[in-house]
Structures are given as C-alpha cells and as structure tokens.
Amino acid sequence: MRSRHQAKQTPTLVVVSRLFALGMAMTSLLSVGAWGQRAPTTPNVPWLPDHHSLERHTTAVATHEAPIDEEHVYSLGELIDIAESNSPTTQAAWNRAKMTAASVGIAKSELYPTIIAAVSGTTYLNPQLFGPTFVLQDWAIFDTEIHLAYTLVDFGARRTEISAAQARLVAANLSFNNEHLILIRQVSQAYFSLLRARGLREAAEVSLNDARTTETAAQERRKNGLATVPEVLEAKAATAKAAYDLQSAIGAEQVEIGNLARVITANPVKPLKVEPLDQLRIPDKLDQSVEDAINTAFKDRPDLQADQARVRAAQAEVKHAHAAYYPSLTFDGSKGWIRGFGEQYDSPGTYAKTFTYGATLALKWTVFDGFRRENSISNAKAEEKVATEEVRDRQDEITNQVWNDYANAATALEQRQAAAALLSASSESYSAALESYKDGVRNFLDVLAAEDALAQARAIDVIARTQVLQTFTDLDFRTGDLLTNHPKGKNP
Template sequence: MQAWSQHAPSLPNAPWQPTTTVLKKYVPIVTHDEVKMDAADAYTLGQLIDIAESNNPTTRESWNHAKASAAAVGIAKSELYPTLFAFATGKNYNLPPLLYNTFVVQDIGLFATAVHLDYTLIDFGTRRSEITAAQAKLVAANLSFNDTHLQLIQQVSQAYYALLNARGLRAAAEVNLTDAKALEEAAQERRDNGLATLPDLLEARAEREKANYDLQSAIGAEKTAFGDLATAIAAQPVHAFKVQGLDDLHIPNALDQSVEDAIANAYKQRPDLLAEKAKVKAAHAEVTRYTSAYFPTLSFEAEGGWVRAWGQQKTYPGTYAQTRTYETALSLKWTIFDGLRRENRISQAKAEEAEAKNAVHEREDQIGERVWASYQEAVTALEQRKAAASLLAASAESHSASVESYKDGVRNLLDVLNAERDLARARALDVTARTRVLQSFTGLAFRTGDLLAQHPKGNTP
C-alpha cells in the first residue's frame, strides 16, 4: 500500500499497524538537544534556572507565540498604507464583433503593463481599532511569555528544594541506620555478657532492618526527585550532576511583608492577571472596530500603464499600435443593509469584552485566595522550623542519655528503641521543616509575582 493511499484503521478493536514507509514519510524525526551538565560542578538554584530558561521548550513555545502576535500588529498596521502592485498581461484572441449587419473577424494580440494603486483614505477608525486590538493582544502575549518564565522558575525551584529534601531525608536515614547498627551491637554485647535476652537482640536487629528499609526508600525518593529536576531543566536524568546542598543555603527566619501588601503586590505585578486585563483592552477595541462599520469608507484608486497591440481584420492588412493608459477613481462606499451582520458582530464583541472582564475578576479572586494561603503556609513553616530545631536537639539529648543508661543497665532496650525512633523522626522533621521554609517562601513569591524578578541569579544578570 502506498503512503498516499493509506486508510483509517479497519477495525475499532485493534491498534493501527502503520507500515515502515508511512512512518518514514509522515512521522519526521524531531531532534531535541540535550543539555550538557558538568558532573564536577555543584549547580546553584540560579544556575539551574538559567539552564531551564534557555533550554526548556515551554519558554520557546511562548516566545514564538509572542513573535506571532508581534507580526499580527505589523499586518494590522499595513492597512494604513496604500497597496501598490504591478502587472503584465499578454493576450491573443479572435473576436468577431458585429458591425452593421455582419460579423467582422478580428485577430488581435495584446500586451499591457500597468501599476495599480489602492488607498483607503477614510474609514472612521476601523483600521486604528484593529491595530489597537492587535497591540493589546501583543502585550497580553508578552505578559503570558513572562508568566511562562514565572511558572518555569517556580517549577525548577520546587524541584530543586524537593531534591534537597529527599537528599536530607536520605542522609538522615543513613544516620538512623548507623544508630540502629550501634544499638544492635550494644544489644549483642549485653547478651554476650548475660545482661540482655534474645528478644532484646531480635528487637534491635528488627530495628536495624527497618532503618535499612527506610534508607532504601529514601534513596529511591531521591532518585525520583533528581529525575524531576533534570526534566525541569531539559536535561537527561541518566547523566548525574551535583547541586548546592541544603546546609549551604540561608534559611529565612521572618517574612518581610504583611499579607495585605503581598496581595496588593500580586494584583499589581502578576503577569497572568495583567495579560487578562490586556485582553479586555483588545476586546474593547474589537467593539469599536465593528461599530465603525456603520460609517462609510472613502478610497482612492489609480492605474497607469502602457498597451501594445497587433491586430488584423479580415480582408484588411494587419496593424500595430501602442499607447499610454491611466485611470483614477474616488469611491465612497456605505453599507446600508447587511442582514444584521454588523449588529450581531457588535453583540458578539461586547459579550467577549464582558467575558474578558469576568475573567479578570475571577483571576483576582483566585490570586487573593492563593496568596493568603501561601502566606499562611510560610508563617506555619517558620514556626515549624523553630519547633523542629528544638525537637531535634531534645531528641538527640534524650537518645544519647538512653543509650548510655542502657549500656549501664539502667534502661531497657524498649526505652532506647523509642528514643531512637523519636530521634529518627526528629531528624526527618528538621530536614523537611528547613526545606519547607524555602518552598513556602518561594511559593509565596510565585503567587505574588515577586519570583519573576527576585529569583536567584546564575550566570546571567
């Protein structure tokens, strides 16, 4: 079967099996350049954001949409200028015109060249309104482009912090396993000395196996988080690279603005909200454009050229002639009735304008609600960070005391296991609390739009 004669699948209950020829002809190979990461460097968040903005396909897609909108403005502006075109015509025909009471056969060859000019002089704002609408759509597209970057910065930041959290939990799990092994060794030593029973040793061994299981789970979660980050920056997760660690980052200890200021800033600078407002401007310009259709248009046409012709009339010798030609016209066009097309177009445009305004109000409500929620999450994260730090210090002290007491025969193994579990939980909570502060602050900056200008910078200013 030829590729050009392919059909739809013959049965609804089986997959379509395309031929190799069809796939080669209609499924082109689209190359995707892989980001080359240096395995020796430890990338900062700013550098990762730089890489993502330069290579992630979503930013390029949004950029091309903005470029298309810019071209649409140029197309709309071109209507303000005259149209000038040249043409040449070659024609040969045999024409029998009726002269008096008989047809006279004429054989004519004609060649004409001319330049034609069309220019709309007055249209009562139709073209200007179209330009305004296109310009507003361009502004909306540019703001959407900024929103794409904002979304990408948020995605990379959260993926980065998720990886730091996963690595912190893996490191905590490794320490927990080390402690569990030490406890098992202590239990073995006490049993060898007749100070502990076999159930005590088995409990310690089970705790060590549980710690190892938790470590393997943490390792798997870390690999998954690394893959998410690599995907966000358009890199391949099969090639390892390093990132700056959690201990090297500054953890904020307070918010620098009130929730009222945060919501107000979001209303002023969120690019998606500003894009929705620009769409209102575009919709209003469309209303003006269709309203101007009720008025007449005044246009000017001119044409000048040169005609050369050779002709012969039956029974007479042939002849050749040439001459200059020109034509000018001033036209006033006024649509009296069009089947209510203008009325319906205006109604449609007004409805679209109202729809655009409602979209702005809906987006404002969403932004206010989400900024409020993100602000409260940041406040909660700060308090949890303080509590987690205190819990870790207390748990470490309690665990150390329990182990020493167990070695001295004052405490039993169950007390030590409980203290060890509490310490393991405290380590995990401390890591999660620190990364949650960073995540919540980044989430708040994303919701307010501050993240677009205040995100960490890498190699580019």
C-alpha cells in the first residue's frame, strides 16, 4: 500500500512529465522553420527562395504616394511642402532623433530609484539527512516583496552620461534639419531641371516652326524658279533635324518629370503641372560677399553644428570615463510578506506567515579592473580627437564648397546677360537673313546658319536662366540659408 507522500508524489511527476513533453513538442514546432533555412548551396547560381519562406520571413511594406491635384499648378514652395510631408528620408531622420531622445530618457532614469514588485511561489519535496536516516520534507512558500535600489552618490558618472546623451540628441536633431536642407535642395534642383527641359522643349518647338518657315520660303522660291533643288532638300533636312531635336527634348522633359515626382514621392504617371520659367524672378546680383557667405555657412550649416555637438558628446564621454575611478554609494532595501507551509514524513504539517524587510548600504570602489578604465579613457579621448578633426575637415570642405558655388553663381549671372544679348542678336540676324533670302539678296546657306544659331541661342538662354536659379540655390544650400529662406508654400 502506497504511503501518503507517495500518493502526493505521483500526480506531481505526471504534471512535470506532461509539461516536459509539451515543451519538447513546442520546441520541435518552432525549430522546423529554422531547420528549413539554408545558405545557398553553391556560389555559382542565385538563391531561389520558396514562396513559403518569403511569406514567413519577409514583410510587405505598403507603397506610399503623395496625393497630387492634376489641375493645380504647383509652385516650388508647394512642391517643397509635399516633399517634406511625405519624404521617407525626413521621416527616418525624425525617428532617429526620437530614438536618441529616448536614450536621453534612459540615461536620466539612472537618477531615480528602481522599484521592483516580486511575487513568487515555490514548492519542493526533498530528503534531508536527519540523524541516521533521510527524512522527506515537503515545502510550499509564497513570497511577495517590494524591492528598492538607488544609487546615492557616484561622483558625476550619471550626470556626464546624461550630458553625452543630450549632446547626441542635439546632433540628431541637427541631422534631421540637414535632411530637410538636402531635401529642399533636391526638390529645387529637380524643379529647375524640369523647367530647363521644358524650356528646351519649347525652344525646340519654336525652332521647328522656324525650320518649316524656312522650308516654305525655299519651296516658294523654287516654284518661282529662284531656288535650286538642293536648297529645298537642305531645307527639308533642316526641318527633319529640328523635328528630331524636338523629340529628344520631349524625352528629356519626361525624364525630368519622373525625377521631380521621385523627389516629392508622387506618381510620375499622373500629370504634374508646375509654374513655368517665365513666371519666376531671376536674380540679377549677389547680395553678399564670399567672405560673408563662408561665415554664414560656419554659423548656420546644420551638418557642421551636428559635428560640433558630437564633439561635446565625446567630451562628456571622457568625463564619464574618468568618473569610473570614483566610488559609488548605493542603497538596497526591501519589504515583503511571506507565508509558508511544510511537513516532514510521519509528522504533522506546520504553517507560518510574517512580514520581512532588509536594508543594505554599500560603498563600492573598484581598485583594479585589468586597466579597463585606463583603456576606456584612452578610447574616449581618441573619439574626442576624431570628432574634433571631423569638424575641422567639415570647415575646410564648407569653405571650398561655398567658394566654388559663389564663383558659379557669379559666372551664371554674367552668362545670363550674355545669353540674353545673344538671343536678341540671333533673332534679329535670322529675321534679316530670311527676309533677305526671300528678296534674293542672301543665299540659302546664310539662312540655315542663322536659323541654327538662333536655335542654339534659344537653348543657351533657357540654360542660362535656369543656371542662375540653380547656382543661387546651391549657394544658399552651402551656406545653410536655404533651410529658412526657401520658397514657401502653404506651410510657413
């Protein structure tokens, strides 16, 4: 006949056995997918995943498309608004800044005590050697406890870590601003590139019309016996070339539409209307010296400011590494309530409950750690020097960038004036050559040369106007002014 303890022990073993079997079964199920994963068998052919693996181990991300009003004519400011509201790069930079802000909160949490509430239940059956025999003891304990741990003094270790985290947050916020600055420039340049392509397409249309006019004049003179067949054929060839150039310009315009749609996260298939080049004000002078532009860049460039914030973070990390040489004073305390039941074989059981508490005040001072602290300080100082040199390199880079873009902007202004004069002269020359040809004073080759020169002058004028806009935008980008002085849409 089984004893009372043997009767109690049997259900316990059954429960434990069943739990163990369930755990083994779950482990087998969960490991099937892991066992099914293999690296490519050879380096010679691509890996061909099965459909089940793709569904199980990849996540489909929904595409995002900025809404566009097909009838609205968008200004540059409105295009920038759309891009800033929908760009994945600014969204990612924003979330990186939020991650860094959370790290500041994590660092600050060290200033507060840690409070842990714990509840545990324990039961076990084991033999104890009592005198000459083993005696079975059955225990059951239920314990609740509130535990408090707090660092009272650490000689600035926590404060320096918080300072470093705060400096990194400033750097992340400035990097977020820099992403906006880059995005504004990308939208502006894509917009100006589209205007250039559209202007070149319009110029090609006018040039094709001029070629047809010249061809008509040659045919009229041929009917009157004043022109030769080669002249008419040359006129037709010039018209065909103008038609070819127009198709190239149309294709280039479509490419730029796609580039602008990409920057503002729109669908290039849908029509996108933008303000034409003729409605934009073309700057006619530079309003600051190159020295002022460089100084402005040193003051306002967010990427340089972010690098400077990283220097501050590195300096705080050096102080934090030094703080490891000092002791820390901590307090640990707990208060709880415990109740327990126990019995020995062939003895009556007993029950007890009571409140419990504990308190510990500890002074910890690391005497030797295998030169860990010394190496940590050396590492932190090296990182500080790296960050400092990166600032200096950025300053040199900014100086060169501003100098080059300032020179490009000044050159674009001069080229704009020359292009306007060239267009005016070429237009008058073509008109005079065509009229003289109709009157029989000039030959046909003179008309073709004037026509070709006028087509080139139109293209140069379009390029020169957009070049001024692009170089001025580049200069504002290099100085950082573009972040606050860019064209505004609906957002202030």
